[in-house]
Amino acid sequence: MSLSKSSLSLLLFILNMSTIALSDGLNLTALHSADKLKQIPSLNRAAAAVVVNSPMFKPAVEPIFSLNLLSSFPEDLEISDYCKELLNIFGQRYVAYVSCLVPAARPVTVCQKCFSSFGSLREAYANISSESGPGNVSCSESLLRGDRLMVVNQLNTSLEELWTSSACDNCVTKGLQRLTNDTLYFMNTLNQTDDCFDKYRQGNHTELCKNCKSTYQELNELYGRMEKNQTMCIDIEDSMNMTRRLWSKYYNCSVPREETVPVIAVSSFMLFLPIIFYLSSFLHSEQKKRKLIHPKRAKSYTSLMNIQDKLG
């Protein structure tokens, strides 16, 4: 927790720095209208009040602020309190989501366990990136695109990528409310299979193979259907993989290679056919002969003599 705190404060520091740089640039180029410049301090004050009200961040933020150069800049160029608050909320939810993800890494249950926290993270980010806030001020400019590092943006992008590659959208309903019925049904079937495995785990595995085959196959077919419909997420894939590995490798229930003899027999028969074919066509087919034609040539005795002269 302390780690995340300090990283957050670092983040804030960087954000502040960048905001300063940005405002500075704006000042220099004098593109900003005077009205807008006046607006900023009032908003800042409001946001500062919010910050004070959140006790959790106060101690962590304070020492760093005292160290950095920010205090020497006019208050106008700081980010508004409102935006700070948004940033805080984003930070909290980010931490919550990450701390949910890590324990769910193996076996993979990231979709089932963390979809709600991802939903709230997404909401927080959406608030930041939305163009309209109270007082018609947008934080996206200062928080998301204020500097070249774009920490908030990058953090969010990496988690979004994680979400996309886990394909969790396939297992969760549209508004990230709950798991889909398909997923629940699959989990249910999976549990049945696991129960069956547990039941016969002791003793002979052939017993297990025989008795659990029907449930396992049902699961397998269900999985096959879901694969075709593209309604799978990483949780389902992973749990299925584990179950399959259990079934095939651990309990050794794969189909054995049994019919070696017939296969060899048939293939050697097939391989024998061309030999017969070529032998018989060699022996029985009449060889194709070519009739030679003799072209007419000049009476070239003299030239023959010439050749001999040349060769001699």
Added chain:
Amino acid sequence: MANITKKVSWSSRADESGATGEGTPLLNGSEQPRHSRQIGRLSTVDLEEEITSEEDSLRGRPKEIPHNEKLLSLKFESLDYDNIENQLFLEEERRMSYMGFRCLEISRWVVCGLIGFLTGLIACFIDIAVEELAGFKYQVVKENIEKFTEVGGLSISLILWAVLNSAIVMIGAIIVAFFEPIAAGSGIPQIKCYLNGVKIPRVVRLKTLVVKVCGVICSVVGGLAVGKEGPMIHSGAVVAAGVSQGRSTSLKRDFKIFEYFRRDTEKRDFVSAGAAAGVSAAFGAPVGGVLFSLEEGASFWNQMLTWRIFFASMISTFTLNFFLSIYHNKTGDLSSPGLINFGRFESDSVAYNLYEIPLFIAMGAIGGLLGALFNVLNYWLTIFRIRYVHRPCLQVMEAMLVAAVTATVSFTMIYFSNDCQPLGPEHTEEYPLQLFCADGEYNSMATAFFNTPERSVRSLFHNQPDTYNPLTLGLFTLTYFFLACWTYGLAVSAGVFIPSLLIGAAWGRLFGRLLAAITSSGSIWADPGKYALIGAAAQLGGIVRMTLSLTVIMVEATGNVTYGLPIMLVLMTAKIVGDYFVEGLYDIHIKLQSVPFLHWEAPATSHWLTAREVMSSPVTCLNRIEKVGTIVDTLSNTSTNHNGFPVVVQVTGSDEPAKLCGLILRSQLIVLLKHKVFVELARSRLTQRKLQLKDFRDAYPRFPPIQSIHVSQDERECMMDLTEFMNATPYTVPQETSLPRVFKLFRALGLRHLVVVDDENRVVGLVTRKDLARYHLGKHGLEELQLAQT
């Protein structure tokens, strides 16, 4: 002298067999023996003796020998690439306006565009048909295998697969063997000959195209070790020959357009464009197509032609991409490359380093060796096939057997393979077979065998480094090598590009894996996909021995210029090593078909041969004003079947051969006879329309045989004036001209007949393609090929 001691033999020395006597029993010429195959090895002592013994042997036994590579077939004739500058031609040219010539130029471009478009369409059709049908077949077999894996009875699946393959291949083989044998194989040797100036019968007909396209679909769907790329070149050439004529003789439709292009010279240019368009559609390589046409095909070239051919290639690639994008539901996406898609190489595996260059060169040498082995094996097989498997039904049976065995071998390989790999996330494997693998894994041998060859190539290039284990790759290389070698030359239309690439990709990948295994930390640079590509290039180069065009094709097909240098080095090495042992596959097949093919240069050490020795003599000449009866008799003499006749003016009161004043072709004479252009008739009927060049073009290219032209007894007595129609300025050489000189003239100008004259311009002989093509440099010095009836 070894001339008559050696009899029939299989070997390359078969040319020394007894049939060396020369005589012309069929003609009025004297039976003058010609004494040697090994021209340079004479001694004066036994010259006389030898001649007599040969003459005896000549009469003693029939001149029949088994087919071998040192023959020239009589059935091949030359194309008339030299323009016939007779008076009609000059007249037409004079009549033509400036605009007329501009229109001609524009219509050349239009024709090239059409060629590209139609070739692209055909490629698209083949691609889609193969994909759909093969998909259906593999689905059926896969379901069957899955069903029987559990309950037992996999041998039934094996039989099902073999029977399906044989049945499909049977259709392909039947249409080829019974309807159009010329459509067999890749067609590249045939097109090469055509562009060299040899008229291969029926090679650019519509029927050939139809058989070719259907045949190639059948053979690829039938699971043979073949590709559909080679036939595309032939298809493109046929399209070109058809479109440029503005009519189809087979369908008896004449659109009355492009009439100016109805002669061999123009057609040749379009056929080169068609071949290029075919390559470019097949590999998505427009520049490669142009260079292929330049390197392998066209023996004649000019700059404007290059630009037009490039245009045709571009249009062809574009068309294919456009229609495939519709098929793949991505309408308008033009970036998907040709028939074979090598896929894109990712940027991190692209890198190669200086220390890898020797490795690449070594791989090139391996490719050359393996290619030479492939060619030698295929050479013996082809000779056997020509000699013993020449009946169509036997050919069909053979093709079916090959198909069945291919399926069997593949099945056995898959069955006994223990190489199981987890299914990839993006499912590049179209038809994964699980068989005895754990659930969630698939048999990796099946991705190589249970797939269309070009998909296998792609997975060898791009799958994860550990997808195939070394044993799988080794076995696959070995079996596929022999299967491909066995398959090429069957009576099915199919190409050798993809199988070669596949063999090479397999051992290249193996090479890469072994490298990664030896060098402990080398897994970064020893990317198997990269070595698979290099191996594929090496193997293909070793078999077909193309350099320039193949480099560009590979670069274009992978869309990666970075590999240009390694591929170039590899192909050079492969060619050098391979040429040390044996020629390229296409050249071997050209030789085995006894085609009088003229290479770039006359054989070395032939300067001492003069036109006098090379030429055919005596020559059947016609007078400038000749009796119709004489002409008809000359033309209908089946034993000679000459195509060009020097026209002479008799010096009054002299027995000497008359002086040369022109050259006329059989086709021209036939048109003249058909239109009855006789002096007497012209006098009596003044209104008769004057014969125009158009009349000759209308008869082109299938001039009627002389037998179909009826000449009455009265007409036989008429006279025919050839002055207007003959080529008044044929190329001539003096008797003392050396063979290389004659050869150069003949080859560079694309001549069909070259008249040999003495110092008083009297005809002494005639040099044709067969007279020149029969000399070649063998292991024992200059050797001579024999003419044979095939």
